[in-house]
Amino acid sequence: xxxxxxxxxxxxxxxxxxxxxxxxxxxxxxxxxxxxxxxxxxxxxxxxxxxxxxxxxxxxxxxxxxxxxxxxxxxxxxxxxxxxxxxxxxxxxxxxxxxxxxxxxxxxxxxxxxxxxxxxxxxxxxxxxxxxxxxxxxxxxxxxxxxxxxxxxxxxxxxxxxxxxxxxxxxxxxxxxxxxxxxxxxxxxxxxxxxxxxxx
Amino acid sequence: xxxxxxxxxxxxxxxxxxxxxxxxxxxxxxxxxxxxxxxxxxxxxxxxxxxxxxxxxxxxxxxxxxxxxxxxxxxxxxxxxxxxxxxxxxxxxxxxxxxxxxxxxxxxxxxxxxxxxxxxxxxxxxxxxxxxxxxxxxxxxxxxxxxxxxxxxxxxxxxxxxxxxxxxxxxxxxxxxxxxxxxxxxxxxxxxxxxxxxxx
Numbered sequence: 544x545x546x547x548x549x550x551x552x553x554x555x556x557x558x559x560x561x562x563x564x565x566x567x568x569x570x571x572x573x574x575x576x577x578x579x580x581x582x583x584x585x586x587x588x589x590x591x592x593x594x595x596x597x598x599x600x601x602x603x604x605x606x607x608x609x610x611x612x613x614x615x616x617x618x619x620x621x622x623x624x625x626x627x628x629x630x631x632x633x634x635x636x637x638x639x640x641x642x643x644x645x646x647x648x649x650x651x652x653x654x655x656x657x658x659x660x661x662x663x664x665x666x667x668x669x670x671x672x673x674x675x676x677x678x679x680x681x682x683x684x685x686x687x688x689x690x691x692x693x694x695x696x697x698x699x700x701x702x703x704x705x706x707x708x709x710x711x712x713x714x715x716x717x718x719x720x721x722x723x724x725x726x727x728x729x730x731x732x733x734x735x736x737x738x739x740x741x742x743x
Numbered sequence: 744x745x746x747x748x749x750x751x752x753x754x755x756x757x758x759x760x761x762x763x764x765x766x767x768x769x770x771x772x773x774x775x776x777x778x779x780x781x782x783x784x785x786x787x788x789x790x791x792x793x794x795x796x797x798x799x800x801x802x803x804x805x806x807x808x809x810x811x812x813x814x815x816x817x818x819x820x821x822x823x824x825x826x827x828x829x830x831x832x833x834x835x836x837x838x839x840x841x842x843x844x845x846x847x848x849x850x851x852x853x854x855x856x857x858x859x860x861x862x863x864x865x866x867x868x869x870x871x872x873x874x875x876x877x878x879x880x881x882x883x884x885x886x887x888x889x890x891x892x893x894x895x896x897x898x899x900x901x902x903x904x905x906x907x908x909x910x911x912x913x914x915x916x917x918x919x920x921x922x923x924x925x926x927x928x929x930x931x932x933x934x935x936x937x938x939x940x941x942x943x
Contacts, residue, residue: 665933667940700940708928709936721931728908728928731921733865736909740867740900 549575549636550729551658553644553651556666557696559677561712562645565666568719569726570643576726579632579644582608585623598628616646616653627654641726648702655705662729664722665706669713671696749775749836750929751858753844753851756866757896759877761912762845765866768919769926770843776926779832779844782808785823798828816846816853829857841926848902855905862929864922865906869913871896 556562570576582598584605593599600608605624608614617626627644635642644654644661654661668674674696678689703709708725712718756762770776782798784805793799800808805824808814817826827844835842844854844861854861868874874896878889903909908925912918 664931703940704933704937706933708931709933709940710931711936721927724924724927725931727921727924731864731908731910731925733904733906733909736867736911737904740903740909 547639547730547735549638549640549642550726551632551636551642551644551654551661552726553646553654553661553663554666555646555648555651555664555699555706556712557668557674557699558692559674559681559696560666560668561677561715561718562666564715565710565712565718565722566643566645568715569722575639576641576643577635579627579635579642581625582614582628583623583625585625598631612657615644615657616650618647618650629657632658648699648705652705662708662725663706664708664710664725665699665703666710666712666718667700667703668696669711673713747839747930747935749838749840749842750926751832751836751842751844751854751861752926753846753854753861753863754866755846755848755851755864755899755906756912757868757874757899758892759874759881759896760866760868761877761915761918762866764915765910765912765918765922766843766845768915769922775839776841776843777835779827779835779842781825782814782828783823783825785825798831812857815844815857816850818847818850827854832858848899848905852905862908862925863906864908864910864925865899865903866910866912866918867900867903868896869911873913 554562554566580594580598582600582605584600584602585597587593587597587599591597602624605626608626608628609617613629614626615629615632617624619625627646632642646654651663655663668677671693675689675693678684678692684692710718710721754762754766780794780796780798782800782805784800784802785797787793787797787799791797802824805826808826808828809817813829814826815829815832817824819825827846832842846854851863855863868877871893875889875893878884878892884892910918910921
């Protein structure tokens with residue numbers, strides 16, 4: 544049976560919302576979901592393989608990719624550039640894979656301009672107090688960094704209505720179940736099945 | 744915890760698509776889903792209880808309900824009138840129940856005019872050939888009645904793009920899983936959670 548085209552699933556959410564845990568629980572054991580792979584100008588670290596962790600490219604090539612519209616979104620962090628190659632995403636979607644893209648709100652908006660059919664999901668903690676507790680519990684940020692993250696989270700919440708779905712991560716198993724349900728439900732969209740019905 | 748408002752779920756599909764089986768499998772053991780109860784002018788049969796199988800009403804009262812806009816949809820079969828009382832549906836939704844309405848395409852359109860937020864799901868057999876096999880297998884229809892059902896099914900397929908979702912029932916367990924996923928996913932709609940985020 545020909546596999547149906549995959550869906551591009553854009554996932555955002557504040558640091559500390561538990562995105563990675565939820566995503567990994569949702570896709571565990573599935574062979575129809577993969578992550579998008581970013582292009583970056585950063586040098587590979589020991590053990591990193593081109594085309595696995597990242598597509599490693601020279602700065603000139605990255606600039607060319609931007610100019611040619613080869614990236615669904617791009618941004619700069621700590622003097623390195625990162626972007627999402629459209630060709631890789633399209634190839635995986637055509638193979639029937641659902642492609643996950645874990646990305647910040649600004650990047651999600653860029654992707655949406657180029658691929659408006661993307662399913663946009665925002666994962667949030669149940670409250671900012673809970674987010675504070677989680678960030679403090681991780682022990683990796685200074686008090687000042689935590690305040691900055693909380694301010695940022697509150698700003699991102701204001702933009703949440705850009706997303707199609709909001710998953711409130713008060714329980715990672717429940718949240719993972721919701722993420723899986725969203726993917727399954729989106730594959731039942733009427734628009735995707737009208738061709739089938741018109742053939743019968 | 745306050746229970747979130749329920750969703751009205753309108754389900755249509757040709758006779759023989761296996762709607763009932765799929766619905767019962769999907770809601771088995773759940774206490775957050777109920778069926779809508781129709782008002783009818785038909786006389787109660789032995790064992791039927793007013794407000795359980797149907798709301799039994801006199802023809803004049805039914806006419807009044809239509810005139811007052813108390814019904815989400817209504818139709819006539821075999822000289823009896825049937826309709827969906829809006830008040831009952833609204834009450835259950837407010838209690839946090841997801842309300843299922845198994846109804847034909849014309850009724851679904853009427854409901855949609857009054858409650859455009861309803862989730863509209865069309866359940867179909869994998870093909871018209873398979874539908875024919877199922878109808879023949881039931882042995883309850885004459886050959887002529889089966890042809891009429893098939894013609895009607897083909898006509899309904901043409902209207903399927905009115906629905907939000909199409910579930911292809913080639914496997915009842917899979918189809919039930921899809922129905923449950925749609926209900927869960929719809930409860931994650933961003934619009935339903937923006938209030939929560941604006942409070943934090």
